[in-house]
Amino acid sequence: MSQAKRRSVLTVNGEQHHVLAPAAATLLDVLRTGLGLTGSKCGCNHGVCGACTVLLDGKLARSCLTLAADVGERRVTTIEGIAGDLDFSAVQRALVESGAIQCGFCTPGFVITLTELFARDPHPGRETIRAALSGNLCRCSGYVKIVEAAEHLAGGVR
């Protein structure tokens, strides 16, 4: 099965793409190698690290555990589409301003996860932020600055 290529249409960051990929290809594979959208990272390829996190119809998903064939009509949002027409989204600016980035490998996943959180809850408290980020691993920062960035965006420590 994995050898046979199949055609599908994916809506990524508002644009339709026709892709030809093996039936067992993950969304992450298709984004990175098929569409050249390399912002979503492959850290572990089994759901643990969160570096590949994207939004499907606004909901968080691991693109490494999602088959491209299973995306269907759901709209995919990746880090490349997160700021829309702006240079940076509010979440991205908050991370930059707090110095919450070191090597940056985990950052796309954190940005997506925080974007989903702030869309649901514009003023999350520290515990809500920590719980929301618990599925994203960062090997460099120790998390403190990332949580601080989110707290600043939420309007200070509550």
Place this chain on the structure above:
Amino acid sequence: MSVDQGVFRPASVDEAVSVLARLPDARLISGGATLVAMINARLIEPAALVSLAGVDELHGITENPDGGWRIGAMTRHRDVAAERRFTGTLALVQQAASLIANATVRNMGTIGGAIAHADPGLDYPPALVAADAQIEIASGKGRRRLPASEFFVDWYATALQSAELVTAVHLRAASDGVGLYHKLARVSGDYATVSVALTMSSGVAGIATRAAMGACGPTPILLEEANALLSGSPGESELNRAGELLAAAADPVDDVRGSAEYRRLLIPRMLARAFTEARAAIGART
């Protein structure tokens, strides 16, 4: 049903069953959270996939006329975790779902996929055994139901036969009382090192308790003898004895989450903590 180069999309349970019967090497895909990880790691290479996403009857939680509940196999952990109608003794099912992994994995994983996979470290198996849930299974011959305690049979093995699938989990109506799920994990979101699921209600004959331990053997551990000790008006010696019995019945492994010896030490302690908390909660209500 649409078929697209190795991916079948049945619209009904009957269609799904007939594909499985025809193609024994096809694999069901629900949330994909485990299946796709296994494909990525080249542990499996399924001949075809059967996606259950388009089978309407498998989605969602419905109340039965008797006050019990039917949780469709495709119901995401997120939806069970958000279910506020699971009150009293059933609260443990909602709690178990809310402690699975993290928000992103809870958006993807399903109750049917989890229990069919039957990893002993999962949160649902002990919760469903303690809640005395029934697993609804479909095959070419129709539907059958099994108590959760008979569904989980060994390490990663269930009572499912070939060309069968899980269609739902049935919960009996909640009793007034307490349902608790406690999970000890190295960090938030990890699989359990040991977990305990417990229901307790009180009646004229004292309390009635049902406890199941997770992640300490191939299947959840529930002992009628331990439940009897924990029911009526148990004191400290009954609680200790029940903990000893459960620890003796456990068959834990040594792994990165803890040694077998450590897990055996945790069993009576986790049991005692859950029991004491449940008893205090019941006491506060009577």
